[in-house]
Amino acid sequence: MNSLERHLRERRDAGQSSFVPYLMAGMVPDWRDHLEALVAAGAAAVEVGVPFSDPILDGVVIQRAALASLEAGTTPEGVFAELARRPLGVPVIVMTYFNIFHHLGMERSASLLHDAGVSGVIIPDLTLEEAGPWREAVTGRDIDTVLLVAPSSPEARVEKIARAAQGFVYAASRMAVTGQAEDTGDAGAVVDRVRRHSDLPVFVGIGISTPEQARHAYSIADGAIVGSALVDRVLRGMSALETEAFARDFVL
Amino acid sequence: MTQTAPVMRDPGEDGRFGDFGGRFVPEALIPACEELHDAFRDAWTDDAFREEFHHVLREFGGRPTPITYLARLSESLGVRVYAKREDLAHTGSHKINNVVGQTLLTRRMGKTRVIAETGAGQHGVATATAAARLGLDCTVYMGELDTQRQALNVFRMELLGAKVVPVTSGSRTLKDAVNEAMREWVTCVDDTHYCLGSVMGPHPFPWMVREFQSIIGHEASRQMAELGVGTPDVVVACVGGGSNAAGIFAGFADSTAELVGVEAAGGAAISGGQPGVLHGMKSMLLQSESGQIEEAESISAGLDYPGIGPEHAHLAAIGRARYVGMADEPVIEALQLLSSSEGIIPALESAHAVAWIAREAGREIPSGSTVLLNLSGRGDKDVAQVRDILKGRS
Numbered sequence: 239m240n241s242l243e244r245h246l247r248e249r250r251d252a253g254q255s256s257f258v259p260y261l262m263a264g265m266v267p268d269w270r271d272h273l274e275a276l277v278a279a280g281a282a283a284v285e286v287g288v289p290f291s292d293p294i295l296d297g298v299v300i301q302r303a304a305l306a307s308l309e310a311g312t313t314p315e316g317v318f319a320e321l322a323r324r325p326l327g328v329p330v331i332v333m334t335y336f337n338i339f340h341h342l343g344m345e346r347s348a349s350l351l352h353d354a355g356v357s358g359v360i361i362p363d364l365t366l367e368e369a370g371p372w373r374e375a376v377t378g379r380d381i382d383t384v385l386l387v388a389p390s391s392p393e394a395r396v397e398k399i400a401r402a403a404q405g406f407v408y409a410a411s412r413m414a415v416t417g418q419a420e421d422t423g424d425a426g427a428v429v430d431r432v433r434r435h436s437d438l439p440v441f442v443g444i445g446i447s448t449p450e451q452a453r454h455a456y457s458i459a460d461g462a463i464v465g466s467a468l469v470d471r472v473l474r475g476m477s478a479l480e481t482e483a484f485a486r487d488f489v490l
Numbered sequence: 491m492t493q494t495a496p497v498m499r500d501p502g503e504d505g506r507f508g509d510f511g512g513r514f515v516p517e518a519l520i521p522a523c524e525e526l527h528d529a530f531r532d533a534w535t536d537d538a539f540r541e542e543f544h545h546v547l548r549e550f551g552g553r554p555t556p557i558t559y560l561a562r563l564s565e566s567l568g569v570r571v572y573a574k575r576e577d578l579a580h581t582g583s584h585k586i587n588n589v590v591g592q593t594l595l596t597r598r599m600g601k602t603r604v605i606a607e608t609g610a611g612q613h614g615v616a617t618a619t620a621a622a623r624l625g626l627d628c629t630v631y632m633g634e635l636d637t638q639r640q641a642l643n644v645f646r647m648e649l650l651g652a653k654v655v656p657v658t659s660g661s662r663t664l665k666d667a668v669n670e671a672m673r674e675w676v677t678c679v680d681d682t683h684y685c686l687g688s689v690m691g692p693h694p695f696p697w698m699v700r701e702f703q704s705i706i707g708h709e710a711s712r713q714m715a716e717l718g719v720g721t722p723d724v725v726v727a728c729v730g731g732g733s734n735a736a737g738i739f740a741g742f743a744d745s746t747a748e749l750v751g752v753e754a755a756g757g758a759a760i761s762g763g764q765p766g767v768l769h770g771m772k773s774m775l776l777q778s779e780s781g782q783i784e785e786a787e788s789i790s791a792g793l794d795y796p797g798i799g800p801e802h803a804h805l806a807a808i809g810r811a812r813y814v815g816m817a818d819e820p821v822i823e824a825l826q827l828l829s830s831s832e833g834i835i836p837a838l839e840s841a842h843a844v845a846w847i848a849r850e851a852g853r854e855i856p857s858g859s860t861v862l863l864n865l866s867g868r869g870d871k872d873v874a875q876v877r878d879i880l881k882g883r884s
Binding site: 290292295296297298301314315336340363365386391392413 | 512517775780782783
């Protein structure tokens with residue numbers, strides 16, 4: 239078992255819900271300060287986006303963050319170097335699209351991620367069937383490849399995904415791209431289906447944007463992933479100090 | 491040229507064309523791709539479905555399209571040029587073949603709505619046309635820049651009952667229209683089919699669209715035999731995503747004909763790109779040093795795509811087909827040449843193939859050779875733009 243999964247299982251077994259916020263690397267000049275603020279607020283782990291030009295699972299907010307980051311000249315290697323510079327004290331999960339790693343080379347990506355202290359990756363366009371070579375590349379480097387389950391995933395597929403999953407299972411709360419929503423959607427049903435086939439921690443994401451929704455996610459699952467709500471505010475100029483205060487409300 | 495292994499066959503359950511193809515989409519879309527795969531496999535082996543497909547293309551789509559011997563052009567170039575006249579198909583291009591197939595499949599799957607992406611508007615107009623015929627709801631995603639450049643096509647789609655949604659993200663062109671259509675598809679897979687316009691995207695699209703378009707090549711092969719010409723020495727088609735090329739190549743892949751795809755020089759994924767993953771497929775893509783997808787730049791909106799269908803990447807890798815880039819300038823000249831010498835105004839896309847023949851006749855194409863050109867679309871949509879370009883020069 240890799241360290242990310244161990245960490246999240248320990249939290250779950252101790253009855254702690256996990257708040258996992260997402261920020262896009264390079265979207266604002268002081269993005270590292272915001273990450274540290276999130277950790278100070280009590281994030282169990284942080285998800286760091288590496289910008290890609292064509293993010294097909296992202297809604298307008300994260301698209302805007304990716305664009306801002308790319309315009310600022312962010313590169314994958316630059317992000318990894320920045321993450322390697324100083325440990326955050328909680329697990330770092332990198333989220334990006336497969337072409338970024340494919341282009342760098344899978345071996346090289348795995349090695350750079352390892353050196354940066356990254357302990358998990360979420361690659362939304364790399365599903366189970368295509369993930370073989372990638373998972374081989376990260377094997378032995380203490381990096382978990384997190385898989386998603388969607389409301390549309392049929393039972394047999396959930397079973398297959400659950401068997402191959404590492405770290406935690408990402409339960410997509412709705413049939414949608416990332417964004418801010420009014421409720422937690424179909425999260426309950428998706429989490430139930432995952433639970434039938436896996437004892438891994440299950441985190442709810444896609445649309446979770448208020449402390450109330452996060453608390454509901456904590457009541458049905460082991461954690462919540464919050465991206466667009468946070469990214470939107472940071473893009474609008476929220477300071478790192480304000481980020482810490484905003485994030486505290488999501489921590490139980 | 492002798493073939494050792496058959497090409498352009500069924501890519502199997504995982505949709506691989508050698509190193510290319512596959513299915514790289516969000517988990518939420520996997521069931522829809524699998525459903526489509528099963529539905530297409532089932533339909534394509536069902537004689538009744540094929541019969542209806544051919545019937546609609548005959549009675550509604552204007553098929554078979556003729557082959558025209560381009561006498562004056564041939565004489566001046568010293569090679570014998572035959573044109574497969576997809577410009578004469580309904581809606582003015584080969585796009586109708588694919589959308590008739592996909593809308594029949596939509597109905598067969600019990601879905602009531604289609605969404606599509608479009609660049610210049612050809613595929614959008616074709617989709618709106620086929621959807622209107624079957625009474626399907628239709629929404630077309632089009633880059634905001636393209637809606638301005640092709641305002642008449644927006645109106646055509648609206649006349650046909652479709653809703654056109656301008657895409658304001660990214661470069662606001664075709665690439666982003668595909669992104670937006672995929673994002674939208676995630677939210678409505680239950681009742682909506684994504685009618686993708688080319689031999690690209692996640693499996694089964696590249697295979698399915700090639701099969702629907704292969705009617706071009708199979709017709710042409712039969713017609714060339716009937717004309718007493720037989721197998722041409724060279725088959726030439728323009729390539730953006732590559733659907734018209736895949737369609738005509740499919741009729742000659744196992745023959746001795748040399749296969750040539752002509753890309754826009756500013757969107758030459760084979761010669762200027764690297765392997766990568768975009769829009770659900772692994773293929774050759776124009777990319778920056780750090781793996782960001784780059785904008786294609788071409789005079790023709792239909793070739794303005796930074797990638798190419800995965801089967802073309804494979805055909806290039808194994809040397810069965812070759813792909814060349816063509817700059818804007820000779821394309822305009824070729825459009826004028828075909829217009830004035832043969833009475834056919836080709837689409838700017840198709841003019842890329844004409845330009846290659848004009849340039850290479852007597853060089854890479856030995857004098858006396860027989861060339862089959864896929865004239866994929868008519869140029870009416872482009873005349874205003876061409877007029878402006880020519881005016882700008884004088």
